Amino acid sequence: xxxxxxxxxxxxxxxxxxxxxxxxxxxxxxxxxxxxxxxxxxxxxxxxxxxxxxxxxxxxxxxxxxxxxxxxxxxxxxxxxxxxxxxxxxxxxxxxxxxxxxxxxxxxxxxxxxxxxxxxxxxxxxxxxxxxxxxxxxxxxxxxxxxxxxxxxxxxxxxxxxxxxxxxxxxxxxxxxxxxxxxxxxxxxxxxxxxxxxxxxxxxxxxxxxxxxxxxxxxxxxxxxxxxxxxxxxxxxxxxxxxxxxxx
Amino acid sequence: xxxxxxxxxxxxxxxxxxxxxxxxxxxxxxxxxxxxxxxxxxxxxxxxxxxxxxxxxxxxxxxxxxxxxxxxxxxxxxxxxxxxxxxxxxxxxxxxxxxxxxxxxxxxxxxxxxxxxxxxxxxxxxxxxxxxxxxxxxxxxxxxxxxxxxxxxxxxxxxxxxxxxxxxxxxxxxxxxxxxxxxxxxxxxxxxxxxxxxxxxxxxxxxxxxxxxxxxxxxxxxxxxxxxxxxxxxxxxxxxxxxxxxxx
Amino acid sequence: xxxxxxxxxxxxxxxxxxxxxxxxxxxxxxxxxxxxxxxxxxxxxxxxxxxxxxxxxxxxxxxxxxxxxxxxxxxxxxxxxxxxxxxxxxxxxxxxxxxxxxxxxxxxxxxxxxxxxxxxxxxxxxxxxxxxxxxxxxxxxxxxxxxxxxxxxxxxxxxxxxxxxxxxxxxxxxxxxxxxxxxxxxxxxxxxxxxxxxxxxxxxxxxxxxxxxxxxxxxxxxxxxxxxxxxxxxxxxxxxxxxxxxxx
Amino acid sequence: xxxxxxxxxxxxxxxxxxxxxxxxxxxxxxxxxxxxxxxxxxxxxxxxxxxxxxxxxxxxxxxxxxxxxxxxxxxxxxxxxxxxxxxxxxxxxxxxxxxxxxxxxxxxxxxxxxxxxxxxxxxxxxxxxxxxxxxxxxxxxxxxxxxxxxxxxxxxxxxxxxxxxxxxxxxxxxxxxxxxxxxxxxxxxxxxxxxxxxxxxxxxxxxxxxxxxxxxxxxxxxxxxxxxxxxxxxxxxxxxxxxxxxxx
Numbered sequence: 001x002x003x004x005x006x007x008x009x010x011x012x013x014x015x016x017x018x019x020x021x022x023x024x025x026x027x028x029x030x031x032x033x034x035x036x037x038x039x040x041x042x043x044x045x046x047x048x049x050x051x052x053x054x055x056x057x058x059x060x061x062x063x064x065x066x067x068x069x070x071x072x073x074x075x076x077x078x079x080x081x082x083x084x085x086x087x088x089x090x091x092x093x094x095x096x097x098x099x100x101x102x103x104x105x106x107x108x109x110x111x112x113x114x115x116x117x118x119x120x121x122x123x124x125x126x127x128x129x130x131x132x133x134x135x136x137x138x139x140x141x142x143x144x145x146x147x148x149x150x151x152x153x154x155x156x157x158x159x160x161x162x163x164x165x166x167x168x169x170x171x172x173x174x175x176x177x178x179x180x181x182x183x184x185x186x187x188x189x190x191x192x193x194x195x196x197x198x199x200x201x202x203x204x205x206x207x208x209x210x211x212x213x214x215x216x217x218x219x220x221x222x223x224x225x226x227x228x229x230x231x232x233x234x235x236x237x238x239x240x241x242x243x244x245x246x247x248x
Numbered sequence: 249x250x251x252x253x254x255x256x257x258x259x260x261x262x263x264x265x266x267x268x269x270x271x272x273x274x275x276x277x278x279x280x281x282x283x284x285x286x287x288x289x290x291x292x293x294x295x296x297x298x299x300x301x302x303x304x305x306x307x308x309x310x311x312x313x314x315x316x317x318x319x320x321x322x323x324x325x326x327x328x329x330x331x332x333x334x335x336x337x338x339x340x341x342x343x344x345x346x347x348x349x350x351x352x353x354x355x356x357x358x359x360x361x362x363x364x365x366x367x368x369x370x371x372x373x374x375x376x377x378x379x380x381x382x383x384x385x386x387x388x389x390x391x392x393x394x395x396x397x398x399x400x401x402x403x404x405x406x407x408x409x410x411x412x413x414x415x416x417x418x419x420x421x422x423x424x425x426x427x428x429x430x431x432x433x434x435x436x437x438x439x440x441x442x443x444x445x446x447x448x449x450x451x452x453x454x455x456x457x458x459x460x461x462x463x464x465x466x467x468x469x470x471x472x473x474x475x476x477x478x479x480x481x482x483x484x485x486x487x488x489x490x491x492x493x494x495x496x
Numbered sequence: 497x498x499x500x501x502x503x504x505x506x507x508x509x510x511x512x513x514x515x516x517x518x519x520x521x522x523x524x525x526x527x528x529x530x531x532x533x534x535x536x537x538x539x540x541x542x543x544x545x546x547x548x549x550x551x552x553x554x555x556x557x558x559x560x561x562x563x564x565x566x567x568x569x570x571x572x573x574x575x576x577x578x579x580x581x582x583x584x585x586x587x588x589x590x591x592x593x594x595x596x597x598x599x600x601x602x603x604x605x606x607x608x609x610x611x612x613x614x615x616x617x618x619x620x621x622x623x624x625x626x627x628x629x630x631x632x633x634x635x636x637x638x639x640x641x642x643x644x645x646x647x648x649x650x651x652x653x654x655x656x657x658x659x660x661x662x663x664x665x666x667x668x669x670x671x672x673x674x675x676x677x678x679x680x681x682x683x684x685x686x687x688x689x690x691x692x693x694x695x696x697x698x699x700x701x702x703x704x705x706x707x708x709x710x711x712x713x714x715x716x717x718x719x720x721x722x723x724x725x726x727x728x729x730x731x732x733x734x735x736x737x738x739x740x741x742x743x744x
Numbered sequence: 745x746x747x748x749x750x751x752x753x754x755x756x757x758x759x760x761x762x763x764x765x766x767x768x769x770x771x772x773x774x775x776x777x778x779x780x781x782x783x784x785x786x787x788x789x790x791x792x793x794x795x796x797x798x799x800x801x802x803x804x805x806x807x808x809x810x811x812x813x814x815x816x817x818x819x820x821x822x823x824x825x826x827x828x829x830x831x832x833x834x835x836x837x838x839x840x841x842x843x844x845x846x847x848x849x850x851x852x853x854x855x856x857x858x859x860x861x862x863x864x865x866x867x868x869x870x871x872x873x874x875x876x877x878x879x880x881x882x883x884x885x886x887x888x889x890x891x892x893x894x895x896x897x898x899x900x901x902x903x904x905x906x907x908x909x910x911x912x913x914x915x916x917x918x919x920x921x922x923x924x925x926x927x928x929x930x931x932x933x934x935x936x937x938x939x940x941x942x943x944x945x946x947x948x949x950x951x952x953x954x955x956x957x958x959x960x961x962x963x964x965x966x967x968x969x970x971x972x973x974x975x976x977x978x979x980x981x982x983x984x985x986x987x988x989x990x991x992x
Binding site for chain 2 (some may be wrong): 717
């Protein structure tokens, strides 16, 4: 039984993490930390792993406390630049055997989709992305679609793949999508949808399509549990879920 | 056995039509008319139905000959305005019992997709179109996608359906597609694809998707045969395949 | 403002119907009738339309009351045989101008999918159905898939279409699906899915696919409102949503 | 310029391979070997790589000749058991620096689909396979679908994943597909289709789908060229395209 503390436990995502930990057979939820609570509650409860889903402001202070007290920490955030990474590594250097895992996306399906797209990118001349989200979404394309396009473009560039063939000479504005690092991305906004993405790759005589449908935030729980289970065997810094999913 | 003449028989489409007629059990191909051939060969051969897949220039002269000689005529063309329709009706008025069918699209699947999209259009707040074609196509969106968007938009307007809900406030250029009569259309150009279209309709808690994949021009043959079989029972002017497909 | 009574108002479906009626601008919810309540509350409240989502046992008594008191009644049920239909017609004969609508399926998307499949069925040699539901479903295929297969098979028989071409000579048990009136139906049961169905039709060189994704019961509300809005103009008996959706 | 010999050059697949080699900028086709031709033509022409698409009977003799003469050999076959593999390794031991690559499937898209399915298999409780082929196919499921199911089942077993959740208590025969190592496989046979496969993986709140559409045998050419380009840097035995595609 791994003893787990959740930081940011009273938020929407934090509540879902608490629920997932409680329903796992191999874990015990020993501390729910919310805004204003003392961090000492983490060590008092004997937590071995802390999951931090608080805010970009709070997360570094929390990490310093956890790592200096020998508690592995899983940090769910997409906003870490080189400065923060360097700081984490400095703290980890003083805490041998302790691990920190920074996870920009806990959705196992989304992480696999992006990684598969990256692996396939150099093997097909054509690639485009179609993402569909509910009608209340403010930005287009989605963050996941932009990130996927960047990964695909980088993999193609590294392999020396040129631009996709395209004979279009007459197009209505917008018909060919938005170019993200040269990859066309098409965003649909539909009532009745949730969060969906297709990466379509085409070569002579064949198409390969990788599709992810995310119907609820419950899907995040699986990634959180995988991170908690994997961090004990990974001292030092790990970025992303790829490693614990066997994709690194 | 219906006796059939094909006009434009030496072109690519015409050859396919000849082949389809020859392979049908209930038809006999009695005349193949090419550029420079005498139209009298149609009546000499006793043709009951003429299929005209020539050019916009030749087609009216051909029609006048056929209708005035009591030969039903199926005209494959997408370029008929009110003037030509009026002229056809004048000729038909002098030829009781004779039929003319003007068919902009012989693809049964495409015709059904467009009609279903039109029938469903008023029942969902959201609707978008995604079409994918091979990388050698010059225009975007495709003609079929534009036509579908126009039909869908007209059906929504007639039913008093307002614009689709869309909270997008920040978008990259092109991400939300091209607007055709207010309907977003997204065009993909992919190596490995042929001609594909999806019409996606969304309402609270549900999506309805109508998809057509056209893998070869052989699919046109089915529509041509349906037109030949149906024209005998339809004196006067018929526009489109919808009627013989039971959709009118 | 149409005054509406809901029968079976305290059940799960009934609550959703009440909510939908209350959120519609052109309706007023005037009575919520549950088990044990007096039916006179319907007329006391001046209801013009009753929506009955009770049980197969209760529904005929409710209908007799409503129709004899001049209240249009929308009955959500899939279990009506010829006896019940005949009885309804007898009551309607004594209530000129009053309508009864028996609706086996309130999902607009599902009704459209089935109707489109039926309209397309005779135009393609091949047709198969793939349905996917959550892992807690007890029966396979789903009721909607069976019903779709029956409608498709009947349309093909009426048009004289023979069996689909199939050269399979060596197959593992179950690979080719279950045959429902000769139509292959394939049932997937997947964690992460809700209720999805595809009808795939194939002819030379082309495929037509009609897909319905139902993500929540909220989709029923739209069909219920359409029925309430349409019944006033439809005295006598109406079976199914097709007529109010413009599909009959 | 890599000098290439093709063995089985007069067959359908061999012709396609010759065409692909000729159209590649970095290769030269120096020998086309057919039934009855002398193998010495391979060395006479100075071939550096031989591509063997002959028959299961001819292939071992060809390999012995090529490897003993220092010619790398790419063997397209799916029927190699341990005996043949051992024999190849014996010949390779005597030919330092020379490579043999045994490739059961030259389709890059199919190889990627299978590998991605294998990588994802352990991360989702549910997985099923749907494959669609033209109506002239004799066996169901397809060889690719069976192989995919075997790989997925092995990956799940290795990770200790139990059977997929399935509450079905009442099913028509065949509705739930064929079980291949416990993985449900559904086979559609449709006019208008070519060769298509979907692997659908489901977990709480999300689905991941990997789809491959193969529209023509031309897609094999890409895999053949990748093998020719990669074999020079891979002395000894290589099984499958995975390694040259960066997936091993």
